[in-house]
Amino acid sequence: MGKGKLAKFADMERYENVFQYPYSVVDQVPFEMKGRWHEDYFHNDNPIVLELGCGKGEYTVGLAQLYPDMNFIGVDIKGSRMWTGATLALEQELKNVAFLRTNIEVIERFFTDGEVQEIWLTFSDPQIKKVSKRLTGTAFLERYRKFLADNGTVHLKTDSNFLFTYTTHVVSHNNLPLLFRTEDLYHTDGLDDETRRILSIRTYYENMWIERGLNIRYMKFGLPKTCSLEEPDVEIPVDEYRSYKRTKHTSRDTSK
Numbered sequence: 495m496g497k498g499k500l501a502k503f504a505d506m507e508r509y510e511n512v513f514q515y516p517y518s519v520v521d522q523v524p525f526e527m528k529g530r531w532h533e534d535y536f537h538n539d540n541p542i543v544l545e546l547g548c549g550k551g552e553y554t555v556g557l558a559q560l561y562p563d564m565n566f567i568g569v570d571i572k573g574s575r576m577w578t579g580a581t582l583a584l585e586q587e588l589k590n591v592a593f594l595r596t597n598i599e600v601i602e603r604f605f606t607d608g609e610v611q612e613i614w615l616t617f618s619d620p621q622i623k624k625v626s627k628r629l630t631g632t633a634f635l636e637r638y639r640k641f642l643a644d645n646g647t648v649h650l651k652t653d654s655n656f657l658f659t660y661t662t663h664v665v666s667h668n669n670l671p672l673l674f675r676t677e678d679l680y681h682t683d684g685l686d687d688e689t690r691r692i693l694s695i696r697t698y699y700e701n702m703w704i705e706r707g708l709n710i711r712y713m714k715f716g717l718p719k720t721c722s723l724e725e726p727d728v729e730i731p732v733d734e735y736r737s738y739k740r741t742k743h744t745s746r747d748t749s750k
């Protein structure tokens with residue numbers, strides 16, 4: 495039988511690759527590693543990549559295995575999910591992996607200007623009703639710009655046509671450099687071997703969506719430091735299906 499939540503939480507308390515700063519403590523405890531991840535944790539100068547909403551951390555661990563010369567940090571608020579990736583990274587002695595348990599709304603408190611090179615958003619909640627909660631919305635892009643290198647890359651891998659279409663509008667409306675985009679990742683020709691290898695890492699949610707026969711969509715874009723960012727004014731058809739373990743997003747057919 496698998497471990498229960500309490501046992502996982504106890505493990506997380508003593509794991510050296512886990513940092514826990516939920517809302518309840520983030521204001522009380524200063525985060526002294528802001529600006530010091532290279533020196534104090536990774537002990538190298540290699541680029542740092544974040545996976546936001548990492549769940550069990552499949553991308554964080556999978557990319558760390560593929561790229562030992564880069565550093566990866568998985569961020570999520572759900573400790574029992576994160577436990578899976580953190581445990582695997584410890585078992586495999588991956589020194590280029592860390593996990594940060596916090597709310598992404600306060601992510602800029604943990605990294606200083608230019609400390610992060612890339613961000614992965616893997617199967618993020620589409621947040622159909624609330625644009626301010628969408629991880630590719632301008633409110634979050636503004637947060638990321640505080641610590642992402644100039645023109646740092648944001649990757650979005652998703653099942654959600656709503657989130658994908660919305661993000662496409664955010665990118666085009668703000669003239670952000672679109673580096674790659676496909677609406678059907680596993681039926682796209684012409685991907686080079688490296689891209690195919692990276693994109694073949696499958697997360698827990700991704701496997702569930704694939705089982706249901708849904709397309710997996712992927713895009714990556716650059717995020718310049720200085721351009722002004724504005725929300726696009728578009729109505730987007732909402733996803734027709736319901737998410738696992740979530741109630742129906744909205745009774746409307748479209749949303750902004």
Ligand SMILES: C[S@@+](CC[C@H](N)C(=O)[O-])C[C@H]1O[C@@H](n2cnc3c(N)ncnc32)[C@H](O)[C@@H]1O
Pocket residue numbers: 546547548549550551569570571572575596597598599616617618619697698699700
């Ligand atoms: C749909 S799950 C996807 C998990 C994983 N990336 C995967 O593909 O299996 C979304 C994850 O994002 C996390 N999440 C959503 N909003 C968050 C927020 N504001 N702060 C921290 N974590 C958040 C949830 O806890 C959840 O684990």
